[in-house]
Amino acid sequence: MKAPALAASELxxxxxxxxxxxxxxxxxxxxxxxxxxxxxxxxxxxxQSLRPGATISGATIMALGDYAVYxxxxxxxxxxxxxxxxxxxxxxxRKPGRVDLLAxxxxxxxxxxxxxxxxxxxxxxxxxGEGGAVAHLTATYSIPPRR
Amino acid sequence: MKAPALAASELxxxxxxxxxxxxxxxxxxxxxxxxxxxxxxxxxxxxQSLRPGATISGATIMALGDYAVYxxxxxxxxxxxxxxxxxxxxxxxRKPGRVDLLAxxxxxxxxxxxxxxxxxxxxxxxxxGEGGAVAHLTATYSIPPRR
Amino acid sequence: MKAPALAASELxxxxxxxxxxxxxxxxxxxxxxxxxxxxxxxxxxxxQSLRPGATISGATIMALGDYAVYxxxxxxxxxxxxxxxxxxxxxxxRKPGRVDLLAxxxxxxxxxxxxxxxxxxxxxxxxxGEGGAVAHLTATYSIPPRR
Amino acid sequence: MKAPALAASELxxxxxxxxxxxxxxxxxxxxxxxxxxxxxxxxxxxxQSLRPGATISGATIMALGDYAVYxxxxxxxxxxxxxxxxxxxxxxxRKPGRVDLLAxxxxxxxxxxxxxxxxxxxxxxxxxGEGGAVAHLTATYSIPPRR
Numbered sequence: 001m002k003a004p005a006l007a008a009s010e011l012x013x014x015x016x017x018x019x020x021x022x023x024x025x026x027x028x029x030x031x032x033x034x035x036x037x038x039x040x041x042x043x044x045x046x047x048q049s050l051r052p053g054a055t056i057s058g059a060t061i062m063a064l065g066d067y068a069v070y071x072x073x074x075x076x077x078x079x080x081x082x083x084x085x086x087x088x089x090x091x092x093x094r095k096p097g098r099v100d101l102l103a104x105x106x107x108x109x110x111x112x113x114x115x116x117x118x119x120x121x122x123x124x125x126x127x128x129g130e131g132g133a134v135a136h137l138t139a140t141y142s143i144p145p146r147r
Numbered sequence: 148m149k150a151p152a153l154a155a156s157e158l159x160x161x162x163x164x165x166x167x168x169x170x171x172x173x174x175x176x177x178x179x180x181x182x183x184x185x186x187x188x189x190x191x192x193x194x195q196s197l198r199p200g201a202t203i204s205g206a207t208i209m210a211l212g213d214y215a216v217y218x219x220x221x222x223x224x225x226x227x228x229x230x231x232x233x234x235x236x237x238x239x240x241r242k243p244g245r246v247d248l249l250a251x252x253x254x255x256x257x258x259x260x261x262x263x264x265x266x267x268x269x270x271x272x273x274x275x276g277e278g279g280a281v282a283h284l285t286a287t288y289s290i291p292p293r294r
Numbered sequence: 295m296k297a298p299a300l301a302a303s304e305l306x307x308x309x310x311x312x313x314x315x316x317x318x319x320x321x322x323x324x325x326x327x328x329x330x331x332x333x334x335x336x337x338x339x340x341x342q343s344l345r346p347g348a349t350i351s352g353a354t355i356m357a358l359g360d361y362a363v364y365x366x367x368x369x370x371x372x373x374x375x376x377x378x379x380x381x382x383x384x385x386x387x388r389k390p391g392r393v394d395l396l397a398x399x400x401x402x403x404x405x406x407x408x409x410x411x412x413x414x415x416x417x418x419x420x421x422x423g424e425g426g427a428v429a430h431l432t433a434t435y436s437i438p439p440r441r
Numbered sequence: 442m443k444a445p446a447l448a449a450s451e452l453x454x455x456x457x458x459x460x461x462x463x464x465x466x467x468x469x470x471x472x473x474x475x476x477x478x479x480x481x482x483x484x485x486x487x488x489q490s491l492r493p494g495a496t497i498s499g500a501t502i503m504a505l506g507d508y509a510v511y512x513x514x515x516x517x518x519x520x521x522x523x524x525x526x527x528x529x530x531x532x533x534x535r536k537p538g539r540v541d542l543l544a545x546x547x548x549x550x551x552x553x554x555x556x557x558x559x560x561x562x563x564x565x566x567x568x569x570g571e572g573g574a575v576a577h578l579t580a581t582y583s584i585p586p587r588r
Binding site: 255283287 | 383385387388402403410412427430432434
């Protein structure tokens, strides 16, 4: 298996500098693992992410999924922070409880201009049952032209 | 034109109680107007929403669009805070600058179980040119069964 | 208003040559109107498009919507038949009856590499009630690099 | 592993009666396998599915993917032909050549009212390289209330 273009620790360092809000201790967002073509992120549970129904807001889940595709892409093509999402689709499958979320992303296309990632978001503990995803998401990123 | 089921001020009051984080002064999110079948929200510019490229993050835009469909739905069917997004699709069209965003939502379906809203997100000032939307989004909400 | 890059009759002629199946008398698909940035297509009712429930199949509706974005794009940027869909999202809103469908497309972005179109599909006769769309669709096309 | 609610041969027989066009010899669409929670369909190559660029049209790929979710759903919940698509999202990843397509569908949610399926569409022969999907699709179906 091909090594990632950037290691998790290196990506975390670069992203903390570029996105001080996203990768802060306060955000609860962390890179668990990266590989060539994918990554796993963790979103720690934060009470301010709750919405009516005692479940985590869709906005939190979408931000996590979008960020997972960004991290997977940078882990694969190297440091291109100006890569931007052009479209994103999410299906919410089950309501998560008050626990951490894990996002597993695999890139299903890495082209010259566009990359597409697929993300499954699960609860850390299996409250929703075996294999129970809380959301499934795909996102397309536009890759800026190389100089 | 049919009056909304809940006025903007009433919705703002109810949502502030249910979602203390979402509708706070700190979040910068506000209801500008509601009508039967739609609404306009404003997201005040906040420097912590910036991402690399000096533009507003996709996560901020998605949260705004999703929330607009929620507000439009409650303005139309009345106070059903447990309505939840089942799917959402967004196309990012142009990069917004450091200004407020306005989200205009129209519900294109209000069924018994499901409602679908369409949202166009624009910059307040016309930096992106005439009629230039920064994002277009559709979201489906599941409406809980009435008791 | 800017004139289209190609007139409806010219587009119909070119498309019939490139896509003999799509624009044939048998397909029931016709260009009603094109303008710079959009078009209106008609899908004549055909009994072979019916699915269980005496309604028109989703496949027929998606094909119509995708084609509308293609026609709107060619009417706007000129003859680029190798433009291809990169992603498409559709919401089915109401079940159409046994009548013709009309697809109104507006391009909401025309960039150098990517274009995004939005399509509302209605029944010709107002069986679904005032303003009742049967489907709403967005599609992104990739524009091949100019020589 | 749980057995499907309906076997492939039984589904093919029922669908041929309900959808004479979809499952005919002429359509080239066939059920290869069903299981509880999923299925594999085959779309035989047909020259009338070609579009400019000598590749298979997006309409053909979307019809195949949508149908795969329908078949997977009926294989799982039993014969409910009035189940209908409420939304569908597709990403086109690589251009297929002049060969058969295989669609592998897994249901990622089967609720009381809604089901969500995920589909990967591949070429039968590996012209697009190892593991190369030509499209990835998710679709939500609405399940009619049981009598």
